[in-house]
Amino acid sequence: xxxxxxxxxxxxxxxxxxxxxxxxxxxxxxxxxxxxxxxxxxxxxxxxxxxxxxxxxxxxxxxxxxxxxxxxxxxxxxxxxxxxxxxxxxxxxxxxxxxxxxxxxxxxxxxxxxxxxxxxxxxxxxxxxxxxxxxxxxxxxxxxxxxxxxxxxxxxxxxxxxxxxxxxxxxxxxxxxxxxxxxxxxxxxxxxxxxxxxxxxxxxxxxxxxxxxxxxxxxxxxxxxxxxxxxxxxxxxxxxxxxxxxxxxxxxxxxxxxxxxxxxxxxxxxxxxxxxxxxxxxxxxxxxxxxxx
Numbered sequence: 470x471x472x473x474x475x476x477x478x479x480x481x482x483x484x485x486x487x488x489x490x491x492x493x494x495x496x497x498x499x500x501x502x503x504x505x506x507x508x509x510x511x512x513x514x515x516x517x518x519x520x521x522x523x524x525x526x527x528x529x530x531x532x533x534x535x536x537x538x539x540x541x542x543x544x545x546x547x548x549x550x551x552x553x554x555x556x557x558x559x560x561x562x563x564x565x566x567x568x569x570x571x572x573x574x575x576x577x578x579x580x581x582x583x584x585x586x587x588x589x590x591x592x593x594x595x596x597x598x599x600x601x602x603x604x605x606x607x608x609x610x611x612x613x614x615x616x617x618x619x620x621x622x623x624x625x626x627x628x629x630x631x632x633x634x635x636x637x638x639x640x641x642x643x644x645x646x647x648x649x650x651x652x653x654x655x656x657x658x659x660x661x662x663x664x665x666x667x668x669x670x671x672x673x674x675x676x677x678x679x680x681x682x683x684x685x686x687x688x689x690x691x692x693x694x695x696x697x698x699x700x701x702x703x704x705x706x707x708x709x710x711x712x713x714x715x716x717x718x719x720x721x722x723x724x725x726x727x728x729x730x731x732x733x734x735x736x737x738x739x740x741x742x743x744x745x746x747x748x749x750x751x752x753x754x755x756x757x758x759x760x761x762x
Contacts, residue, residue, distance in 0.1 A: 589708060609749050613711040615645055615741035619734060624655070633657065633697060637730040638665070638723035640739065641699065650704040650717070650741070654682055655697045660726045665700040669719035671710050680704055715743040 566574040620626055624641045633639045633655055641653040654665055665682040682700035689696050704719065718740050720733035733739075 609747050611745045611747050613713070613743055613745050615650065615706070615717060616744050617643060618740045618742070630694065634695065636732055637725075638721055638732045640721060640732055640734075648703075649706045652702055652704075653685075654700045654702065654721055654723075654732075655688065656700065656723050656725070656730075658687065658696050658698050663698070663723070663725040665702070666722045666724075667702045667704065667719050668722060669704050669717060671715065671717055673716070674718065711743055713743055713745055717741040717743075 568574055619640075622642045623629060623639065629639065634657070637659070638654060638656045641655050644651040652667075654667075656663060656665060667680045667682060668677055669680065670677040680702050682702035684698055685701050686699045687696060688699060704717070706717070710717075718738045720731060720738055723730040723732070
């Protein structure tokens, strides 16, 4: 690049390496190129306002960035429910509690004088004990028990072995506890497979239940006396049965080699009658006994 003596601006000079001596040199002036371009009017730039307003969309034209003008929401009162019935419907509103199947969770029962609810004996006993403790009286409890109409230990009675040989089955002994009545039975060892069942009733045989006995030991005797097996049984006694005067009756059935033998106390059944007895609780045991009851 070199300066032209007659031009006012710099000039560009292009030369070719091929045949440099035979071709003339051409020069271009930047000022001439700039003057040949069309003239543009300068545009004034306005600074932005400190609080610009919402963007305005051209009339009749909606772009993706322009949101529609919001319309006011008209709220109307339902014609089916007038304002005069609002307060009346709220006053008559009812609440129902139901389960997942729609069944009522609330059940109201009215008792008449002849339908007083029965309170369990153990609940009454605890309430009485708490009342006596609050009044600083001596604590006395009435405990129920079953009194048998036969000897507790029949095996200790004379003639037990003869009775066992004659009947093949006989009640041996009875035990009483808060868990119920436990007894033992002896049966002759006539075969390996045998079944001993106690049939009992609290309703004078209007209804009955059965309890199977389980083997516990074998009794071996000297001489010609036969050996016997001992079975143990358990009779559950529900709390509502433990009322004075309630009677428990039972008999014993023995099945072996296709035969059946019974011990029903010579046709009178074994009977136990519920009775009560009183005990006085020492002061140092009152608190613990109330929690036990």
